Amino acid sequence: MPCKFNCPCRIGLDWISGIVELISLIFFLSGFGTKYWAVSEDGSIHSGLFTTCTTDVHILCYATHNYYHSSSAKGRIMGAAVIEIFTTCGLLFVLLLMLLYMCGLFEEKSVGRLAALTSYITSFFGFLGVILFGAGANSIDFSVGWSMGLVIMGLLLNIVAGIFIHVGSDQYVDEKLFQQSKHPRFKTAIPPLPPIRPQAQVTSRLSKMKLSA
Numbered sequence: 001m002p003c004k005f006n007c008p009c010r011i012g013l014d015w016i017s018g019i020v021e022l023i024s025l026i027f028f029l030s031g032f033g034t035k036y037w038a039v040s041e042d043g044s045i046h047s048g049l050f051t052t053c054t055t056d057v058h059i060l061c062y063a064t065h066n067y068y069h070s071s072s073a074k075g076r077i078m079g080a081a082v083i084e085i086f087t088t089c090g091l092l093f094v095l096l097l098m099l100l101y102m103c104g105l106f107e108e109k110s111v112g113r114l115a116a117l118t119s120y121i122t123s124f125f126g127f128l129g130v131i132l133f134g135a136g137a138n139s140i141d142f143s144v145g146w147s148m149g150l151v152i153m154g155l156l157l158n159i160v161a162g163i164f165i166h167v168g169s170d171q172y173v174d175e176k177l178f179q180q181s182k183h184p185r186f187k188t189a190i191p192p193l194p195p196i197r198p199q200a201q202v203t204s205r206l207s208k209m210k211l212s213a
Helices: 013-033 074-103 108-138 146-183 200-213
Strands: 043-047 051-053 060-063
Touching: 013 074, 013 108, 013 146, 074 108, 074 146, 108 146
Parallel strands: none
Antiparallel strands: 043 051, 051 060
16 A cells, blocks of 8 residues: 555554554653652652652652662662663664654665664663662662563563564565565656667668668
């Protein structure tokens, strides 16, 4: 079916990967911005990458780096926050590469592979930040909260999206080559020039015209 905006309208793994990557980004950002990465044993304190709140008497919130100022866990938690910021940028870059590929701006196989490779590297650093934060929370006897669970789900979906775009780009290139082999001739804006007649045929026609005259 022709596409209104001259895009390769097809439903394949490369397009499904864009949807999965978008869902991955939603999960990750939901966990990234919420304040339940770690929870104290009695539930009176819940901590996120950037904000920590206490709910024992009144709800009071502090910047996480200020709350853990005198704690040994501060370095790990702040390191995790920095890593997750770069992970967010990586996820956005993966989605951008997928959109550029799917909208037909770049149909090269290398774009799909670059998106896949970026998704793998991004997930690696994302999990590294999760482990770092978990180690810091464990050192002060905090348990893992649901915000970290959302981030982990987003990173797993990001890996799935990378696999889909990798396999899908390979399939799309193979399909294009197959279609071109079935239809080797394509319409062009400038019609081809007529073949040049051999000189012998032109001479013979001229001699016939002279004899008839």
